[in-house]
Every structure is written in C-alpha cells, then in structure tokens.
Amino acid sequence: MLMSLGNFVWHDNGSGAGGARNDGALNGSESGIPGVELELYRYDDLMTPIAATTTDAGGYYNFTGLTPYTYVVHIPASEFGGGEPLYGLLSSTGWGIPDSDLDQDVDENGVDNPIPAIGGISSLSITLSLGDEPTSEDGDGNSNLTVDFGFYGGRIGDYVWLELLRDGEQNGLFENSIPGVVVDLYDSTTGAYLTSDTTDGSGLYLFDDLPLNVTYTVQLSQVNFAPGGALYPYTPTLYLGGGSFVITDSNATPDDFFGGFGYAVTTTLTSVVSEDLTLDFGFHAEPALELVKTVAPGAAARSMPFTYSIRIENTGYVTFTAMRLTDTLPSTDFHYIGSSGDPADADTVAEPLLVWNDLGVLPPGDSVTVSFAVTATPGITGTYWNTATVRVETAPGDVLTDTDNVPVDIRDPAVLINKEILGLDRDGVAPDYVTFTIAITNVGPSVIDVLPMVDQYDPYYLSFHDAAPYPDSVNDSAGRLVWNDLTASLGNLATGDTFHIVTVFDIAHEINVTTTNVVTTTDAVDDYDNPVNDDDDEEEIGGQEDDDDVPTPIEVLYFRAVGEEASVRLEWATAAELDLDGFSVYRAPSASFGDAQTIAYIPAAGPGSEYSHVDRDVTAGQVYWYWLVEEVSAGDPDTYGPEQGGAGIDSLPYRLYLPLVLSSAEGLIQKGLDEQSAAPSPYWADWLLGRWSSLWAGLLPESRRM
Structure with a gap:
C-alpha cells in the first residue's frame, strides 16, 4: 500500500x-x-x-x-x-x-x-x-x-490625513482621513519603481509581502497634487518633534526629494525589523480671503441715495467661523440710511464708522455680500473714498483680514443744451420757413424733475408757426416761447437721456443780416430738490448771401436711379456728413422695403461728395426699387428712396432728385427738391399745391393735425 x-x-x-x-x-x-x-x-x-x-x-x-x-x-x-x-x-x-x-x-x-x-x-x-x-x-x-x-515578508504603511490644528501629529482633534491618495513604492538603491497602493476610506495604505533586507522609498504620486487630485490643494504639515518610527507624526514634505520629486520617505526592512507602519503624511488646508467693494451708481447728487456693496468670498479651503466687517464712510457728511442693510443693518452705526459684529459661518467657495445705502450732505461736491475691512477667524485659530476701497463722485445735477438749424427754406416761394432742433441732455448724476425752457428770437424776421412739444406760452410779438416744465409732457429726464424739441418759424421778412435765436434753461431741479445749472445755446441765421451752407448732421442733395442697357446706375451726392460712416444700398423687386436686400456698401467720402454704384446683377426688362440707408456712428440713420430703375427700360419722361428726409419722434422735415429734367406742367402744379400742406402735416404732432 x-x-x-x-x-x-x-x-x-x-x-x-x-x-x-x-x-x-x-x-x-x-x-x-x-x-x-x-x-x-x-x-x-x-x-x-x-x-x-x-x-x-x-x-x-x-x-x-x-x-x-x-x-x-x-x-x-x-x-x-x-x-x-x-x-x-x-x-x-x-x-x-x-x-x-x-x-x-x-x-x-x-x-x-x-x-x-x-x-x-x-x-x-x-x-x-x-x-x-x-x-x-x-x-x-x-x-x-x-x-x-x-x-x-516585510510591510510598509500607513496613514494620510487632513488636520486642522496643523501640529503634524495625529491626536484626533479636527482630523479626517484622506482616501484615494496614490502612494508609490521604489527600490531606493536602484531607483526602480515597484508598485503603488491607494489609501482606503480610512486613509490607510499598505505594501505587504515585501522582500527583506531592502531599502525602500515611499513617495506620494504627483497625480495627487494636480487639480482634481486627492491632495489638491492641501499643504503638508511636518511634525518637527518626530523621528524614525514615531507612529503619529507626519514624515514628508515637498522638500523630501526622490527621483526629482518631493514627498518621499525612506525605510529599510530586515529580518529584525520587518515592518514599518509609521510612514504617515499629514496635510492641512490653507485659508484665503477676498473682499471686493463696489458702489452704484458711481456718481450721485447731494441727498441722492447710492449703494455700497461689499462681497466677502472664502477663496481658501477652511471654513470661516466668524467674520467682523468694518466700513468707514468718507466723512461725517455721509449718512447711513437706516433699514437699508442687506442681509442686515450694521450692529454699530457711529458715523463715519459702521460695524457688523459677526456675519456668521462661511464655508470654502461660498461668499456673502453686504450692501447698504448712503446719502451725502447738501453742500458738498468732489470725489470721496470709502474703505471696508473684514476680519475672519477659522477653527484652527487663523485670523485673516482684507481691505478694499471705492470712490464715489458727488456732483451737481447738470444739463447741456445744443441748438441747431434743421431746415431752412427761403427760396421766395411761399411759405419760407426755418426749423430748429433743440437737444437737452442730462449730463449730471440725478434725474431731472423740473425743466423749464425759454426760446427767444427776433420777431421782425421770424414768426412762430409750430413746435413739438408745444410751448405753454407764445409771445410772438416779443419773440419769446416759454415751456414751464418740459417734463410735464416728456416725462422726467434720466441721467444720460436727451430731450429733443423741434421749433418751426415762418420767415416774416427777408433775412438780410445775421439774426440769432437763443434757447435757455433756468430754475431746473432734480428729484432731490437740488438746483440744476442754467445753460443756453444760440444759433445764427446768416443773411441771404450767407446761407449757402446750412449746417445739418447729414444732408443728401439727391438720390436717383438711371437705367442703362445692361445695368442700373445709382447716383447721389451730399452736402453734410456729420457722424456718417457710409451708405448701404438696398434693392427689391417691389416697392416694399421689407423685400429689400443689401447689394452694396459705400464708405463715406466726406461732405460735398458725389457717389455712384452700378448694379449689374439685373435682368433686362425687370423694374427694381432702390433705397439708400445711412450707416452712422451716432444718432438715428435715415433712409432715402425708393427709386425705380431697370436695364433696357425706356427712361421716364422726367427724373427727380429725391428730397432729403429727416425723421424725429415728432415729425418729418422735407428739405429740398430739385428738378433734374423738364417735367410736365401738371406735375409742377400738383407739387406747388401739395408741398406746404404735406410738410406741416409731417411736422405737427398727431394731436394738432386737422
């Protein structure tokens, strides 16, 4: 067996x-x-x-x-x-x-x-x-x-943890294990990489069954410190009182190099000492703080509320356990508005000092914004700086502060007037007229609540005809128009906004000398009863011999379409080109602008220029409608047209220069009409009968049209 x-x-x-x-x-x-x-x-x-x-x-x-x-x-x-x-x-x-x-x-x-x-x-x-x-x-x-x-065999470990006290020692106070940390093992003598382990949910790593009588290097992998890594963006903590085989200390920092990288610690395993479970890595999070202060609006009138906002952000990785905010107003001329604080009013209001004792807990990545309203004492103007300081504390005992300041301009309310001639007709064919445009812009920090205006003119040469809005008082014999308060009809004038007023006068007598038209604002006030500056502007009408160049923003003298054998030539000319970048040319198969498409862009060449564009993408016998549209850097663009044209189509019996049309919220001003070729007399009769009535129908507000 x-x-x-x-x-x-x-x-x-x-x-x-x-x-x-x-x-x-x-x-x-x-x-x-x-x-x-x-x-x-x-x-x-x-x-x-x-x-x-x-x-x-x-x-x-x-x-x-x-x-x-x-x-x-x-x-x-x-x-x-x-x-x-x-x-x-x-x-x-x-x-x-x-x-x-x-x-x-x-x-x-x-x-x-x-x-x-x-x-x-x-x-x-x-x-x-x-x-x-x-x-x-x-x-x-x-x-x-x-x-x-x-x-x-031998074994090496042990622990990677996050501590708040930053003493480099495991003592159980405000400590947490760090899972997911990649730990590499090397043969210290040859430098050869052996293996890796990853810390478990308890922050532990272990290399087991290692050959004895070998010197090893344990190193934290660089992947741990990249964004998204288990140790990003922590800072190492070293226990200075530690030493070999101290089981509760932190053993390595970025300065402990191996293979060109830090966080390395070395140990030797023998038959006598076959394990080392003391290789620990302690880390802590760094606190960081940012305070940003802003003010809105950046300029204010006296007694006008403006709001300071203070944003406190925890940009680090440690929770703020207490936050004390101090704000110092520019001077005792500035006053905190009670109940305006958000999320809460200041605990201490001793102007110019404001204090919020404790804004509470703020975790990493979170922020809190404190805002409050302030007014300035009547009688002061200038630029004033406001400073805010925050002091925060953390559980480990950190104390951090940050400061920021911001200026605010205290200014008087103000308006700016600009008066220009919009249209001038004194060709001897009654009626002769002159049209003015008045622009009043709020250039101050506050809303204008009351805005009177007076327009004065020479009643010998000019006779008031109409205006939009219509004045409260007309004294034509004295040459004086009065608007008691433009805001009554146009609403309050907000900061940066502009009122546009159009006045129209008949020319009562031939203007053979320069006459001046003056507009003035006085006794205006803002929403806070602050007086607004008085301002005026004047516009001269030159004698008959001086009126060859009436200033207008953009003045197109004519726009026409000329049919040719295989193309349509568009021609136009300008007298003025203020703020003009160029012209876009549109074409449509019908008289509806909604069907039109852009076919060309012509850059501005300067006032007094003649322009042309040849449209060769046409079909013989087809009629096209053309428009000319201003491209401007300021103001509203105008559109001219439509003009008809076609290739191979017989010329019309006459051709007209298109009149210049300027649009505003209140009306339409027709500036010029010039005959290009002889027109049948019935056309001229119709034109003379209808010119005046259509002009004023466009100028008058709807409420005043018959």
Whole structure:
C-alpha cells in the first residue's frame, strides 16, 4: 500500500478581516503561494532528495507513491533568490509538530532559519505508518496532509490625513482621513519603481509581502497634487518633534526629494525589523480671503441715495467661523440710511464708522455680500473714498483680514443744451420757413424733475408757426416761447437721456443780416430738490448771401436711379456728413422695403461728395426699387428712396432728385427738391399745391393735425 505526504505553502501576512501576520496560522484572507518547489528526503539521508514537486495555483503540494518511512520536506534555498516566489520572505516564527489530527491547515511546520537564502527551510521529521495517518484533512489514514509552510515578508504603511490644528501629529482633534491618495513604492538603491497602493476610506495604505533586507522609498504620486487630485490643494504639515518610527507624526514634505520629486520617505526592512507602519503624511488646508467693494451708481447728487456693496468670498479651503466687517464712510457728511442693510443693518452705526459684529459661518467657495445705502450732505461736491475691512477667524485659530476701497463722485445735477438749424427754406416761394432742433441732455448724476425752457428770437424776421412739444406760452410779438416744465409732457429726464424739441418759424421778412435765436434753461431741479445749472445755446441765421451752407448732421442733395442697357446706375451726392460712416444700398423687386436686400456698401467720402454704384446683377426688362440707408456712428440713420430703375427700360419722361428726409419722434422735415429734367406742367402744379400742406402735416404732432 502506497502513501502520500503534503500540504500547503501560504502568505502568513495577516491580510483581510481576522488575519494575523506571522502567527503561524492560516486566517483572514491569507492566500497560498503558487510555484514553490519542494524536495522530499529520507530522514537518514538529507543530501539526496528522493522526490520533488511544485505548489499549484492554490499553494498546495503532494508527494505520492511513498512507502512507510520517516521523511523530511525541504524548500531549497534557491526558492528565496531574486525573482523566485519566496524572495525576501521569512518562515513564520515558531513551528508546530506535524502528524497532528488537529492540524486542519492551521499550523506552520517550517523550522525557522533567519537566512533562508542560505540553507532553505525544512520541516521536522514525519513518519508515515500505514492506516495510521491523520484523517482530519482528507479522511485517508494513508495520507498525511499536515506539513504546512507559512511565510511572511516585510510591510510598509500607513496613514494620510487632513488636520486642522496643523501640529503634524495625529491626536484626533479636527482630523479626517484622506482616501484615494496614490502612494508609490521604489527600490531606493536602484531607483526602480515597484508598485503603488491607494489609501482606503480610512486613509490607510499598505505594501505587504515585501522582500527583506531592502531599502525602500515611499513617495506620494504627483497625480495627487494636480487639480482634481486627492491632495489638491492641501499643504503638508511636518511634525518637527518626530523621528524614525514615531507612529503619529507626519514624515514628508515637498522638500523630501526622490527621483526629482518631493514627498518621499525612506525605510529599510530586515529580518529584525520587518515592518514599518509609521510612514504617515499629514496635510492641512490653507485659508484665503477676498473682499471686493463696489458702489452704484458711481456718481450721485447731494441727498441722492447710492449703494455700497461689499462681497466677502472664502477663496481658501477652511471654513470661516466668524467674520467682523468694518466700513468707514468718507466723512461725517455721509449718512447711513437706516433699514437699508442687506442681509442686515450694521450692529454699530457711529458715523463715519459702521460695524457688523459677526456675519456668521462661511464655508470654502461660498461668499456673502453686504450692501447698504448712503446719502451725502447738501453742500458738498468732489470725489470721496470709502474703505471696508473684514476680519475672519477659522477653527484652527487663523485670523485673516482684507481691505478694499471705492470712490464715489458727488456732483451737481447738470444739463447741456445744443441748438441747431434743421431746415431752412427761403427760396421766395411761399411759405419760407426755418426749423430748429433743440437737444437737452442730462449730463449730471440725478434725474431731472423740473425743466423749464425759454426760446427767444427776433420777431421782425421770424414768426412762430409750430413746435413739438408745444410751448405753454407764445409771445410772438416779443419773440419769446416759454415751456414751464418740459417734463410735464416728456416725462422726467434720466441721467444720460436727451430731450429733443423741434421749433418751426415762418420767415416774416427777408433775412438780410445775421439774426440769432437763443434757447435757455433756468430754475431746473432734480428729484432731490437740488438746483440744476442754467445753460443756453444760440444759433445764427446768416443773411441771404450767407446761407449757402446750412449746417445739418447729414444732408443728401439727391438720390436717383438711371437705367442703362445692361445695368442700373445709382447716383447721389451730399452736402453734410456729420457722424456718417457710409451708405448701404438696398434693392427689391417691389416697392416694399421689407423685400429689400443689401447689394452694396459705400464708405463715406466726406461732405460735398458725389457717389455712384452700378448694379449689374439685373435682368433686362425687370423694374427694381432702390433705397439708400445711412450707416452712422451716432444718432438715428435715415433712409432715402425708393427709386425705380431697370436695364433696357425706356427712361421716364422726367427724373427727380429725391428730397432729403429727416425723421424725429415728432415729425418729418422735407428739405429740398430739385428738378433734374423738364417735367410736365401738371406735375409742377400738383407739387406747388401739395408741398406746404404735406410738410406741416409731417411736422405737427398727431394731436394738432386737422
């Protein structure tokens, strides 16, 4: 009857729940070691092996076909060499006696050898007897499966944590583990990378079953410090009182280099000191603060409220536990408006000092904005600076401050008047007229609530005809128009806005000398009862010999379309080009501008220029409608047209220059009409009869049209 002898080679590394390192027992999730070669000797001849085998994938081995005898199982020294399964490992401390029915893979039977690379590891002698072997493993009395070998290697760990106190020591106060940290392991001598581990939910890392008698370097991977990494953007904390094998201190900083990078710490594992679980890395978050102060509006009139806003942002990574805000008004001429504070009024109002004692807790990334309204005392003007300071505290005891200031301009309310001649007709064909436009712009910081205006003219030469809006008082004999308050009809005049007033006068007598028309605003006030400056502007009408160039913003003298054999030529000319960038030419197959599309852009060439554009993308016999549209840098553009034209179409019996049309909110002014070629007399009769009525129908407000 033949017999067998075996059993198990495993990592006695204590892995898994319930595992215990180097205890000589299989527990936790400890696993077998595959590929280990074992030899079998007769106890009385330890020089000549009688059999050899190799552990399988689970770490099990078995010598079969044996006769009853006393044997020794041996793992040769070659299995502990570099690259071999047991390289750098030691036999578990102590050894049990084989042949026990109580074995059940729970004891370790290798006789300890502190240098297994010399001499290997052997079991005690095992005597096989027919039918008398332990049956606890397989129930076979001729099979002894009790000879087990446990091995353990070195191990390195341990902990990466975030602390608030920044003392570099694990003391359980305001501390949290940092999971997900990548830790690299290197051979310090060769610089070779060996492996990596990642901290678990408890912040722990572990390198196990490491060969002994080797010096290792543990280093935090650079990926941890990139945005999104587990350690971004923390700062390392070093415990200056620590040292080798101090288990609660932080051991490495960016200045501890290995391979060109920091955060490296070195340790050596030997058969005497086979583990180092003291390599810890402590980090802390840095606090940061930003205060930004703004004011709206940036300019104000006396007694006009304006609002300061103070934004406090936690730009660091530590929660603010207390925030004290102090704001210093420019002087005692500035006054805090009660109940205007948001989210709360100041706890202390001792002008010019304002204090919010505690704005509460502010987590990292959050911000809080404090706003409040202020007025300035009547009688002051100028630029005044306001300063705010915040002081914050954190749980670790940090104290941070930040300051910002902002200016506010205290100015008087103000308006600016500009008066110009919009149209002048004194060709001797009644009626002759002159049209003025008056622009009043609010150039101050506050809304104008009352705005009187007076327009004065020479009643010998001019006779009032109409205006929009219509004046409250007309004294034509004295040459005086009065608007008691323009805001009554036009509404309050907001900052930056402009009122446009149009006045129209008949020319009562031939103007053979220069006469002046003057507009004045007086006694205006803003919303806060502050007086507004008085302003005036005047516009002269030159004598008959001086009126060749009446100033207008943009004056188009004519616009016409001329049909040619295979194209349509567009021609126009200007007298004035103020704020003109150029002209866009539109074309449509009908008289509706809604059907028109841009076909050309012509840059402005300056006043007194003649322009042309040839449209060659036409079909013979097809009629087209053309428009000319101003492209301006200021003001509203005007549109001229439509003008008809076509290629290969007989010329119309006459052609007219298109009159200049200027649009405003109140009316339409027709500025000129000039005959290009002889027109049938019925046309001229109709034109003379309708010219005056259509002109004034366009000028008058709807409420005054008949």
